[in-house]
Amino acid sequence: MSPAPGTGAFESGLSASTGTGEAGERAGERGVTSAESSALERAAEAALRPRRLAEFVGQQVVREQLSLVLDAAAARGRAPEHMLLSGPPGLGKTTLAMIIAAELNAPLRITSGPAVQHAGDLAAILSSLEEGEVLFIDEIHRLARPAEEMLYMAMEDFRVDVVVGKGVGATSIPLELPPFTAVGATTRAGLLPSPLRDRFGFTGHLDYYRPAELETVITRSAARLEVEIDAEAAAEIAGRCRGTPRIANRLLRRVRDWSQVRGSGRIDLEAAHAALAVYEVDERGLDRLDRAVLRALCERFAGGPVGLGTLAVAVGEETETVETMVEPFLVREGLISRTPRGRIATPATWAHVGLAAPSPGAGTTPPLGRF
Numbered sequence: 001m002s003p004a005p006g007t008g009a010f011e012s013g014l015s016a017s018t019g020t021g022e023a024g025e026r027a028g029e030r031g032v033t034s035a036e037s038s039a040l041e042r043a044a045e046a047a048l049r050p051r052r053l054a055e056f057v058g059q060q061v062v063r064e065q066l067s068l069v070l071d072a073a074a075a076r077g078r079a080p081e082h083m084l085l086s087g088p089p090g091l092g093k094t095t096l097a098m099i100i101a102a103e104l105n106a107p108l109r110i111t112s113g114p115a116v117q118h119a120g121d122l123a124a125i126l127s128s129l130e131e132g133e134v135l136f137i138d139e140i141h142r143l144a145r146p147a148e149e150m151l152y153m154a155m156e157d158f159r160v161d162v163v164v165g166k167g168v169g170a171t172s173i174p175l176e177l178p179p180f181t182a183v184g185a186t187t188r189a190g191l192l193p194s195p196l197r198d199r200f201g202f203t204g205h206l207d208y209y210r211p212a213e214l215e216t217v218i219t220r221s222a223a224r225l226e227v228e229i230d231a232e233a234a235a236e237i238a239g240r241c242r243g244t245p246r247i248a249n250r251l252l253r254r255v256r257d258w259s260q261v262r263g264s265g266r267i268d269l270e271a272a273h274a275a276l277a278v279y280e281v282d283e284r285g286l287d288r289l290d291r292a293v294l295r296a297l298c299e300r301f302a303g304g305p306v307g308l309g310t311l312a313v314a315v316g317e318e319t320e321t322v323e324t325m326v327e328p329f330l331v332r333e334g335l336i337s338r339t340p341r342g343r344i345a346t347p348a349t350w351a352h353v354g355l356a357a358p359s360p361g362a363g364t365t366p367p368l369g370r371f
């Protein structure tokens, strides 16, 4: 198959029409373990994106479902139903949206919830769509309400009402749209109003990747970067990337730097260990801030329970940063437990910070004055 016409447009459109979003701006603060990408990183990422469904690693279920939807649409010679992709950052939503357009051999238009400020912005995009075009709306949960309502109608009836004039003299002119396929991406499917969610004929949920899948991602990316990598090194990086291909690729690039500057040029286990030590990413993928939070929880609050705000102050961070960028992974790893009275350490937390857990009972009474 020839590459989709939309593919090239996507790469340039990504920075132009996709709002950086809060997440992108915060990514820099977090460094190598952030699941978000910074604006500067987009080109490096684009170079590593799989272009075809067959090259997309893992996510067996979603891949199978998608290929059915796409093949059926191709067989009927019609635009497929609208598709929603949900899941945490860095797992391949944007990549899949590109792949959908490529597999359909259809042009691709990209926008995002935050980039569409007014319904008029969306009307302009919708009214210029070509037949069969794929419209990718990233961070669709952040669309403004009027735009969202316009989108319902466009998705359902392939029609928009364009309002002309103001006040009592305003008239709305219905405008027919060519059949198109909307692909929405969201990290927060739960935030989508149900009328919007219901207009997607297909919803694919992406989940964190298994180590073996991440090893494949890393090995293939190394080949694209034209650097040799040992299997143990790929496994080492896979174990430290938080189940997230974006982080895997980023760590790979940092390890490659090390091997080219300090090592043999080939990525071996030594390079992986040394580079990840430089970036302070530990064997479970925790970075300095993660470890600071765990240490504070154990050392200063005796394993809790402690409120998140108090914990954030203890590590000199905003509560929101700790809540959105630190805690979810620690909870997923069983390194923090959330209880109604606050956060508490688990046996794994004590083991990870290298301290003995207090004897049973000792940690259950919070120190005075903390609540």
Ligand SMILES: Nc1ncnc2c1ncn2[C@@H]1O[C@H](COP(=O)(O)OP(=O)(O)O)[C@@H](O)[C@H]1O
Pocket (backbone or CB within 6 Å): 044, 045, 046, 048, 049, 050, 055, 056, 057, 058, 059, 088, 089, 090, 091, 092, 093, 094, 095, 096, 217, 245, 246, 249
């Ligand atoms: N299944 C996969 N196979 C190979 N690479 C992947 C896969 N999923 C994601 N990636 C890589 O991870 C990076 C982030 O993916 P992206 O699609 O931008 O994530 P999202 O949009 O969900 O935040 C990209 O560089 C992409 O190449």
Ligand SMILES: [Mg+2]
Pocket (backbone or CB within 6 Å): 093, 094, 095, 138, 185
């Ligand atoms: Mg994305």
